[in-house]
Amino acid sequence: MEDKRSPSDQLVKTLQWVWMAGFIFLVLGIIGWFIHLMRNALWLRDVPSAAIGIPLVAIPIFLTLASVVFYVFWGLAVRGRK
Numbered sequence: 832m833e834d835k836r837s838p839s840d841q842l843v844k845t846l847q848w849v850w851m852a853g854f855i856f857l858v859l860g861i862i863g864w865f866i867h868l869m870r871n872a873l874w875l876r877d878v879p880s881a882a883i884g885i886p887l888v889a890i891p892i893f894l895t896l897a898s899v900v901f902y903v904f905w906g907l908a909v910r911g912r913k
Contacts, residue, residue: 844908847904847907847908848908851900851901851904854897854900855897855901858893858894858896858897861889861893862886862890862893862894865885865886865889865890866886868882868886869882869883869886
């Protein structure tokens with residue numbers, strides 16, 4: 832017999848892809864915002880300690896979180912439910 836997916840399975844897959852894309856855009860937006868803050872601090876000749884120190888810690892944390900979420904999502908998308 833053929834393995835046909837129900838509409839609810841297709842809806843779940845679509846929602847998973849939308850959620851993953853939204854999360855990636857969120858992480859990229861936060862990283863872009865941090866880079867913008869660092870550039871503004873340097874342009875205004877402000878004390879760069881907070882403007883550079885916080886993103887230097889936060890950017891790797893967000894990238895790690897995005898990697899973990901992507902790893903889990905990819906495992907669900909590729910292997911899926913059998």
